[in-house]
Amino acid sequence: MSMKDVKSIGARIATGGKARSLPSIDAAAIRELAELLTQTGLTEIEIEQAGSRLRVARQSGGTVFAEAPPRAVSSSAPAAPEAPAASKGPHPGAVPSPMVGTVYVAPEPGKPPFVKVGDTVQEGDTLLIVEAMKTMNPILAPRGGKVAEICIHDAEPVEFGQTLLIIS
Numbered sequence: 343m344s345m346k347d348v349k350s351i352g353a354r355i356a357t358g359g360k361a362r363s364l365p366s367i368d369a370a371a372i373r374e375l376a377e378l379l380t381q382t383g384l385t386e387i388e389i390e391q392a393g394s395r396l397r398v399a400r401q402s403g404g405t406v407f408a409e410a411p412p413r414a415v416s417s418s419a420p421a422a423p424e425a426p427a428a429s430k431g432p433h434p435g436a437v438p439s440p441m442v443g444t445v446y447v448a449p450e451p452g453k454p455p456f457v458k459v460g461d462t463v464q465e466g467d468t469l470l471i472v473e474a475m476k477t478m479n480p481i482l483a484p485r486g487g488k489v490a491e492i493c494i495h496d497a498e499p500v501e502f503g504q505t506l507l508i509i510s
């Protein structure tokens with residue numbers, strides 16, 4: 343799909359697929375953008391033309407179409423009991439990624455990793471490196487403790503806020 347095709351989709355969004363004064367949802371444009379996400383491996387695409395905007399984002403396991411108003415769900419039945427509290431929020435010792443990038447566990451290929459499970463670290467020790475835009479960013483220990491779990495693999499892409507490792 344070329345830039346010309348994306349502009350064509352934008353033009354259809356702006357006119358609702360027809361020559362009308364009020365824009366409407368163009369399902370074909372949404373399908374084409376979803377296909378473009380699949381072809382390129384992108385996780386999100388947004389186009390805007392003539393004041394109309396369409397955003398398509400992929401989330402774990404599928405394609406989600408954003409910009410739709412949330413629906414209120416009413417039910418007279420009581421809510422189901424919640425899962426145990428273990429699934430609420432990140433682990434208290436989690437070290438999240440401060441940025442999107444590629445994580446590296448060693449200073450360079452072939453060298454030993456900065457840390458291994460069971461290692462004791464001090465606040466400020468280098469735990470990993472996250473490469474973003476050709477810049478190597480050291481991830482420092484926010485507190486001292488023992489490395490309980492490493493949640494990523496070397497040279498793996500990471501998202502902002504993703505748990506990299508856990509310090510107990």
